[in-house]
Amino acid sequence: MGRFPALAGVDLDVSDSQIVLLSGHNGAGKSTLLRLCAGLVPLASGSAVVLGNDLGKSRSAVRRRVGLLGHETFLYEDLTVRENLDFWSRAAGATKEDGLSALDRLGVASRLHDVNVRGLSAGQRRRVSFAAMICRRPELWLLDEPHAGLDAAGRDTVDSLVTEAAAHGATVLFVSHELDRADALADRHLVIDSGIIVDETRRADTSTTDSDSVPLGAIPDA
């Protein structure tokens, strides 16, 4: 508890359709940065504009338009896979069918649809969480270690979903420790340490100056 800053000085511009990799030690502030972009963490100082919304003014407007895949599943353990997807898709204003097709897209076998989430393996849960995230068609994808806990096929699925989303204009910000795979996927690679961006590499072909960008310079409460 207390009030120590998770991010001390992050200046970041991300434009549409970019895939940005964040890496760094445990506790460097990567997850907090993702939560900040999702509008879940109040800004203590600095400013942040996400999807054209100033987070210092309103954090709720941006939330409907982002999808967050966190360390936690965001699923009700006592409900089945299908019931979870029904609830979360309809809660976000999408339809049941969106939920089911998202499950298909993630390769969740239909025999698992009526199994309680409690009875799923970690990898299967991860897929269901991912499905619950994409069924609402977010414009900004915030993925905290999307490859973790998945088998080879699952990782390939994640990669193709991410590339496809970016091709359709979504922006992707993701955290990973598996740098080989992640570097191949990303357009830019930022290294965070102690809440500060310390290094950046980017592919030659991507331009970073874009009008609809995401400048961040933020110190949210931990």
Added chain:
Amino acid sequence: MTSHSSTAATTDLTDQGVAGGLSGTGSIGTKVIGSAALVTVALGAIYGLVISGPDQKLGNTVRIIYLHVPTVLAAYLAFVITAIGSAMYLLKRTEFWDLLASSAAEIGVLFFAVTIIDGALWGKVTWGVFWRWEPRLTTSAVLLLMYVGYLAIRALPADPRTRATRSAIVGLVAVVNIPIVHKAVDWWRGIHQGQTVLGTVDPNMAGNQLFAMYTSMIAGLLVFAWLLIHRFRVGFLMERTEDLALEEAISARRQENAGQTGQGA
């Protein structure tokens, strides 16, 4: 590095002081209020205990009312201030309203506890037992416990915004209940008009009794105001010390980082 941050600390405090230099939590204003409180308390005590006569019906026990009424008055005022502070915090999100609400709640609980204790003492003298389910005392007991919950929420470690929001919610939920608890307890004890023994000023009071009553009411409010201002300032200083720790943590990180990249390049 350490000496640098400690000088920063002292300048910070004088710059941001609410009432001039903050070597303590006193100021000219509180000294005036404090002295006035002392004078009125003394005056109220002299009139209440010595000069005024006993009541026709209640005898000498009436003198407890000169303590009871001011404390209960100040306690209710405190909870209204807590509610206002809570509502304003949720609207404005500024530290001022949060500190005002929590300081008032703390003092309100204190005054309510005094109210219940002196009410029970009065009961012992009048009825021979400490506690009868006298409506005003019963209501006070319920409200006291409600605000003990507020203090419990307040005491939990959390970041300032979360803690302030939680306590503001409790402050508002609790205050709405006050009139409902009053009504329920009154009906429960079969009282439908304000005919309670404690908590109402006898309309037949006159002369020195009335003077003692009003003096002690003013004394109660002054003591409350004095405590509130000091409690507020203590809370404010506690926040500032936490802020200093925060700033130090940030600057330490920045420096560390600048050192690293300097070496790298």
Added chain:
Amino acid sequence: MRDVLLVAAKDLRIERRSRIGTAQVLPFALLVLLLFAFALDPDRGLLEAATPGLFWVTVLFSAVLALQRNFGIEAEDGIIDALRLCGMAPSSIYFGKVLALVVQLFALEFVLVIAVAVFYNLEFNGIPLLVVISLAATLGIAATGSIYGALSARLRSRDTLLPLLMLPLLAPVLISATRGSEIALRGEVGTGWSWAALLGLFASTYLIVGAVLFSPLLEDA
């Protein structure tokens, strides 16, 4: 409205799956009724005289348990973050939780009434008034409970904190529901309706308060 039903249906479905209410809260409530019979000698008429009060005390304690369960599910697995992100209005979530709680508590009260009738030898009079009082009291418990349940759900000390917050707040509900039920059971009815009105006032006040406060509650608490 659609979101209210969505949330309520989800809660009731979880309850149907996990059966915490029927397997734990209800047996607890019945156990408390049994303990009261041990504490108050049934042969001296104490139990019968005190039945309405004992019934409502049992309901309050059980409600606190039900609340801990109902908001515990929202505190796990990052669900609160997901609820914030999904874009449903906080007041819709609040009313959904209230609705699901009212259904569960009302079902609990129904079983308890039968138990009281059998074990405490209760004769029923003034049933319309009893039903109205139970509904209004239940709504009041659910309305306040959903505020404080959500407030304490993610706190480590929630098991001790929730009763400390809830029970003093519900003092007027206990008084009104007990007195109202006594009057109804005696077949006098008349003044019983003013108790019902007070319960209604409590419930409607807190439904408004809850709808307004649930937004900062979900956001920052």
